[in-house]
Amino acid sequence: MRRLENGRLGKGDAPQARPPRRKSSWAWLGVMPFYVFIFAFLIVPSLSIVVRSFRGPSGGFSFVNFATLISRVDLMRAYLLTTEISVVTAVGGAIFGFLLAYAVILGGLPRFLRSFLMTFSGVAANFGGVPLAFAFIATMGQTGLITRFINSAFDVNLYTEGFTLYSFWGLSIVYLYFQFPLMVLIMAPALDGLKREWREAAQNLGASSLQFWRHVAFPILLPSILGTMILLFGNSFGAYATAFALTGTNINLVPIQIGANISADVLFNPGLANALALGMVVIMAISIVGYTTLQRRTARWLR
Numbered sequence: 001m002r003r004l005e006n007g008r009l010g011k012g013d014a015p016q017a018r019p020p021r022r023k024s025s026w027a028w029l030g031v032m033p034f035y036v037f038i039f040a041f042l043i044v045p046s047l048s049i050v051v052r053s054f055r056g057p058s059g060g061f062s063f064v065n066f067a068t069l070i071s072r073v074d075l076m077r078a079y080l081l082t083t084e085i086s087v088v089t090a091v092g093g094a095i096f097g098f099l100l101a102y103a104v105i106l107g108g109l110p111r112f113l114r115s116f117l118m119t120f121s122g123v124a125a126n127f128g129g130v131p132l133a134f135a136f137i138a139t140m141g142q143t144g145l146i147t148r149f150i151n152s153a154f155d156v157n158l159y160t161e162g163f164t165l166y167s168f169w170g171l172s173i174v175y176l177y178f179q180f181p182l183m184v185l186i187m188a189p190a191l192d193g194l195k196r197e198w199r200e201a202a203q204n205l206g207a208s209s210l211q212f213w214r215h216v217a218f219p220i221l222l223p224s225i226l227g228t229m230i231l232l233f234g235n236s237f238g239a240y241a242t243a244f245a246l247t248g249t250n251i252n253l254v255p256i257q258i259g260a261n262i263s264a265d266v267l268f269n270p271g272l273a274n275a276l277a278l279g280m281v282v283i284m285a286i287s288i289v290g291y292t293t294l295q296r297r298t299a300r301w302l303r
Contacts, residue, residue: 046281053274065275075257079279082237082254085168089175090232094225096176097183105191118188121181128178129241136174136246140165166247174242179232186231190224190298220298227294234287238280254280 056062069075104114140146142159151157164170194217202212240255249256254276261273 049274049277049281052271053278055271055274057271065271068269068272069275069279074252075276078252078254078257078276081168081252085172085175085253086233086236088172089179089236090229092172093176093179093183093232094229097180098187098225100180101184101187101191105188106194114188117184121184124181125178125185128239130245132174132177132242133245136165136177140170140173166250168251171243171247171251174246175236175239179236182232182235183228186228187221187224190221194220223294224298227291227298230287230290230294234284234291237283237287 053065054061054063056064100117103109104117136144138144140158144165147158165174198216199212202216207215238255240253240259243251243253244256244259249260258273258276258280260267261269261276
C-alpha cells in the first residue's frame with residue numbers, strides 16, 4: 001500500500017473508517033429535577049444535622065450533645081421503646097401482609113380482589129398522621145364504634161379490661177394499618193415472579209406443596225421478606241405525626257423527643273435534637289442498605 005501523498009489516497013489504499021460521532025443526549029435533563037430534589041431535601045438536611053449535632057452551646061465543635069444523649073436515661077429508653085415498637089410492627093406487618101398477598105396472588109381468589117387489594121394498599125400505605133389517628137380514635141377509642149359494639153354485644157368494656165388505644169400495643173395496632181399494605185405492595189411482585197416451571201419440576205420429582213415451599217419458594221423469597229421487614233422497621237422508626245396526634249407525649253419515642261427539643265419552651269435544645277436525629281439517620285441508612293442488599297439477592301432469581 002502506498003501512503004497518502006499530497007493529501008490524496010494512492011492506488012490500493014483503503015479509506016480509513018472514521019469513529020462514529022457521539023450524539024449529544026438530552027435525556028439526562030429528565031432526571032435533573034429528581035437529583036435536585038434529592039440534594040435539596042435529603043442530602044443538605046442530612047449534612048446540616050451532622051454539622052449541628054457536633055455544635056456546642058458556644059457554636060464551636062463539641063461532643064456535649066452526644067454526652068448528654070448518652071447520660072440521659074429517658075433518651076436511651078426512647079431509642080429502646082422506638083426499636084421495640086418498630087420490631088413488633090415490622091414482624092406483624094410482614095406476617096399479615098405476606099399471608100394477604102399470598103391469598104390474593106397465588107391463593108386462587110377472584111381476580112378482581114387483586115386489583116382492589118393493590119389499590120387499597122397503595123392508598124393505605126401512605127395514610128397517616130392526624131387523619132389516621134382520628135380514624136382510630138373514632139373506631140377504637142373509649143367511645144369508638146368497635147368499643148361500643150363489643151360492650152353492647154358481649155358486655156365487655158375493653159378499657160376496663162386493660163386495653164387502651166393510647167398505649168404501646170394500641171399504637172402498634174395503628175402502625176399496622178400502614179405497615180401491612182406496604183408489605184403487600186412489595187411482596188406481590190415477588191410472588192408473581194415465582195416461575196410455574198419450578199413448581200412443575202418439584203411435582204415431577206415427587207415433592208408435595210409443603211416441600212416446594214420449604215425447599216424452593218421460601219428460600220427464594222426469604223431475602224425479599226427480610227428486606228421488606230427491614231424497610232417496615234425503618235418506616236415505623238421514623239413515624240412522628242401519627243404517634244404525636246394519638247398519644248401526645250405519653251409514649252416516649254425518639255421522634256417525639258426530637259420535636260420536644262425543637263419546639264418546647266422548657267426543653268428547647270436544638271443541638272440535642274440534632275444528635276437524636278443523627279442517630280435516626282444512621283439507623284435509617286443501615287435499614288436502606290440492608291433492604292437494597294437483600295432485594296438484589298432476590299432479583300437474581302426472579303428475573
